[in-house]
Amino acid sequence: MDLRDIQNLIKFVAKSGASEVKLEMEDIKITIKTGTEKTETTIVQQAPLNLPQMPVMAQAGDTQVAPVAETAVSAESNYKEITSPIIGTFYRKPSPDKPVFVEVGDTISADTVVCMVEAMKLFNEIESEISGKIVKILVEDGTPVEFGQPLFLVDPS
Template sequence: MKIQEIREIIKLVDQSSIDEFSYEFDGVKVKMKKNSSSPSQSAAVQTKAAEEPAQASAPAAPKQAEAVEAAPTEQPVQTEAADTGNASNEDLHKILSPMVGTFYQSPSPEEEAYVAVGTKVSADQVVCIVEAMKLFNEIEAEVDGEIAEILVKDGQLVEYGQPLFLVKAN
């Protein structure tokens, strides 16, 4: 089972009304439970088989997916939006990811990025793509202004509500 498949299962369970989910395939067992305190923001994942080494060397992933690499005991995992930790960013508009998916800066690998730091944008201008379940969703700037910071890397997995860009609004 690939890490991307596990991430998709986590997303589907998180968006559903079920509280517990178990799946076993090819010697790998995945068990997820939602915490009753905040069901849309937490899940526990357990695996009992020796996972492929590729999962340990996977790029930085959302906190829910990291639970797959945890010890066989269940551990609750909280999903939180990225915090830039910079007080000067409070006056900047955050463009948030409307879904869980993969962030892409350009329409294809051969083309230029939609925007870079310093690019002037209008509210309806496409600034990136978030791919979710083979669908490419164009994300718009939402405000007129200038891109102050790009908070994620091309090809990085992003969570619902995670800040993607900081825009200095006009």
Template sequence: MDKIKELISLMNANDLSEIEIQEDTLRIKVKKTNGGFQPAFLPSVPSGSLPAPVGSVQHPLLKKDNLKEITSPMVGTFYRAATPGAEPHVGVGDVLDPDTVVCVIEAMKIINEIKAEVTGKVVEVLVEDGMPVEFGQPLFRVQPTVSGG
């Protein structure tokens, strides 16, 4: 329910009439109509028919509550590397500091470097290379580390 409220706030802030997200097997679509918002829980597709998220790792000792998400600061196209064919900026298991460039987002033909802004280890890459992203969309999940180690 909190996710739906967050989507509605995001829609209002960006003057959007429709938004759709998918996380694992859950897919939520919210449309603004004349009567207000209508959340639609779409049937999940059997896991065998969808590709696994890029670099997805589910560590049994990690709780998602403890993870920080690196989100997109803009609408654009997500790229894991600065140029096609180059090594990705970061991957699962990489240790980040706040100034680490984690990806680039192309918006209006301008390449924007996105920094981690958090110290920790990448545990999940949530977006596939070359896919469109929305403002506020989670791109990576990071297990934060305590200062000093």
């Protein structure tokens, strides 16, 4: 199967209205997922063992990679961010029956535990590195967070 055949398959699937098509042959696996606004194609091709592997990637339509959501804080703002040091799930409470670590308006100091991030069944207490007043909580309880993602806005004054 060459690139032209793959492109024709993508066009056919997009016109057919199918939401997902998987095609597996001896040396190639193709998955085409379509939506109302975008078409996503994943192609995995296995090369013979004696030849260098050269993956074939094709995309149809104007697919765009969505950037990680960023907090809109003006450059003139004096707020500081408390960010996630790890990838995991954000929790505001130490357990479901306990109160939250911090609320908006609470005054914190350096080394105050502000939340927990669970990664691979380990619950990591996240401590503030700055002192100040919690202005905004940027993440919903129980949602995934990325490394470096802002969690809280703090007014250090």
